[in-house]
Amino acid sequence: MLYCHLRLGLVATIKDRANEIYKKVEDQKSSRGRNQDAILAACLYIACRQEDKPRTVKEICSVANGATKKEIGRAKEYIVKQLELEMGQSVEMGAIHAGDFMRRFGSYLGMTNQAVKAAQEAVKKSEEFDIRRSPISIAAAVIYIVTQLSDNKKPLKDVSVATGVAEGTIRNSFKDLHPHLPKIIPSWYALEEDLKNLCSP
Numbered sequence: 001m002l003y004c005h006l007r008l009g010l011v012a013t014i015k016d017r018a019n020e021i022y023k024k025v026e027d028q029k030s031s032r033g034r035n036q037d038a039i040l041a042a043c044l045y046i047a048c049r050q051e052d053k054p055r056t057v058k059e060i061c062s063v064a065n066g067a068t069k070k071e072i073g074r075a076k077e078y079i080v081k082q083l084e085l086e087m088g089q090s091v092e093m094g095a096i097h098a099g100d101f102m103r104r105f106g107s108y109l110g111m112t113n114q115a116v117k118a119a120q121e122a123v124k125k126s127e128e129f130d131i132r133r134s135p136i137s138i139a140a141a142v143i144y145i146v147t148q149l150s151d152n153k154k155p156l157k158d159v160s161v162a163t164g165v166a167e168g169t170i171r172n173s174f175k176d177l178h179p180h181l182p183k184i185i186p187s188w189y190a191l192e193e194d195l196k197n198l199c200s201p
Contacts, residue, residue: 017047024086025079035075038067042075049093054100056136058164099123101139101163108162109154111147118189119146125184126177133173140165141173145181148198149190156201171201 021043041064048055057069064072083091099120106116122142131138140163147154160167177184181195 014044014047014051014053017051018043021046021079021083025082034078035067035071037065038071038075039079040064041067041072042079045072045076046079046091046093052100056101056164097123097127097135099139101136102143105139105143105163109143109147109158110152111143111154112150112152114189115146115150115152118149118186119143121186121189122146122184125186126180129180129184131173131176131180133169133176136163137165137169137173138177139163140170141177142184144170144174144201145177145185145198146189149185149194167201174201 018040022040025039025043041060045055045057045060048060057072060072061067061069067075080091080093102116102120102123106119111119119139119142122145123139126138126142133141140159143163144154144156144159147159156167156170159165160170163170165173178198178200181198182192185195
């Protein structure tokens with residue numbers, strides 16, 4: 001478990017929270033016979049969310065001893081149910097916002113500070129519109145758009161690998177964001193003329 005924290009750059013409070021969740025679930029005894037790697041990974045995922053340092057399931061998956069996204073997802077639902085039974089109340093997970101991922105994804109892609117700042121502003125603005133996509137899909141599409149407007153253009157494939165969002169999902173999110181780009185992308189970063197010349201991925 002400790003190795004995961006080092007790889008994901010997590011703080012001690014998250015480690016403590018994950019251990020606390022795991023202990024509660026283990027005390028229930030009903031986790032026997034379940035995939036322990038998936039249970040541990042799901043505890044980590046929930047702890048990150050509760051401590052306002054969310055990681056994507058794909059990021060958790062990368063350190064989860066072979067547990068799949070599906071197994072971690074199932075384990076997460078199981079743990080939340082167990083905790084709710086024990087506490088008699090719903091488990092607070094903390095909302096995920098697209099902005100939570102920008103700095104990390106930007107760093108994976110070697111984006112400049114200015115590009116990351118533009119992406120963060122754009123994501124914040126995008127929340128004013130009714131774009132029915134997950135925060136991570138919006139983050140990935142905004143990163144793709146911002147890099148296309150810079151001298152350091154990133155191929156769709158690279159953005160997909162860095163964010164863990166499928167290329168098709170980024171394409172669809174791009175289409176949903178496209179009509180709002182003049183209001184979303186900061187004017188200090190790109191001119192309206194540049195936005196018009198943006199090609200769909």
